[in-house]
Amino acid sequence: MNPHFDFKIVVAGPFAAGKTTMIAASADGPLVGTEAPTSGGEAAVKATTTVGMEYGTLAVASDSFSVELNLYGVPGQERFSFMWDIVGVGMDGLFLLVDADRPETWATSATMAAHFGALSSTPVVVGVNRASTRPEVVEQVRHAVPVPGARYIGFEVIDPQDARNALLELLLHMLEQMNDEPAAQTSVQVATP
Ligand SMILES: Nc1nc2c(ncn2[C@@H]2O[C@H](COP(=O)(O)OP(=O)(O)OP(=O)(O)O)[C@@H](O)[C@H]2O)c(=O)[nH]1
Numbered sequence: 001m002n003p004h005f006d007f008k009i010v011v012a013g014p015f016a017a018g019k020t021t022m023i024a025a026s027a028d029g030p031l032v033g034t035e036a037p038t039s040g041g042e043a044a045v046k047a048t049t050t051v052g053m054e055y056g057t058l059a060v061a062s063d064s065f066s067v068e069l070n071l072y073g074v075p076g077q078e079r080f081s082f083m084w085d086i087v088g089v090g091m092d093g094l095f096l097l098v099d100a101d102r103p104e105t106w107a108t109s110a111t112m113a114a115h116f117g118a119l120s121s122t123p124v125v126v127g128v129n130r131a132s133t134r135p136e137v138v139e140q141v142r143h144a145v146p147v148p149g150a151r152y153i154g155f156e157v158i159d160p161q162d163a164r165n166a167l168l169e170l171l172l173h174m175l176e177q178m179n180d181e182p183a184a185q186t187s188v189q190v191a192t193p
């Protein structure tokens with residue numbers, strides 16, 4: 001029987017970057033969420049915001065092992081930032097979201113990367129939402145949100161296939177770091193596409 005691994009991935013990023021949308025799109029089942037109505041200026045951006053933590057899972061298979069990715073979303077709003085420390089305990093990888101269309105939020109993405117980087121030196125993928133066909137924006141983000149050792153990808157959080165592939169990129173990054181060798185030959189796919 002193939003070995004099985006459980007990994008904890010934290011999905012972080014500024015308010016309205018698309019964290020909840022990404023976990024809902026990529027998880028195997030419905031996510032466990034903590035949405036509440038937005039208030040103040042945020043209400044003009046969207047109707048609800050994550051106030052606690054959200055959780056979903058994604059099963060991944062390969063020829064030689066199986067993996068359960070446990071996806072934990074954190075609130076983007078600074079006033080809930082104490083949750084970042086709580087949710088970050090024991091994380092194996094960080095997926096940091098950046099919104100390609102709101103460069104005014106990029107500094108907040110960088111702040112969050114530094115916050116989680118201080119908690120743990122796990123592998124990081126910086127996912128640039130709304131940038132699957134805009135490599136030039138991904139390059140801009142690479143400079144504006146510098147995260148040592150991170151991989152940068154452009155994708156769409158609302159596209160389940162795209163969101164899952166982005167998470168698989170982080171998984172490969174994590175496996176490489178575990179084995180200290182390139183995982184280019186490792187083929188992983190979602191267990192139930
Ligand atoms: N059309 C479109 N809408 C998007 C895309 N990405 C995000 N959205 C929308 O942008 C909003 C993102 O909201 P959430 O997923 O709640 O963002 P979040 O990062 O979880 O926000 P907080 O938890 O409140 O910090 C939602 O209204 C999404 O439907 C995209 O690529 N295309």
Ligand SMILES: [Mg+2]
Pocket residue numbers: 019020021049050073074075076
């Ligand atoms: Mg959310």
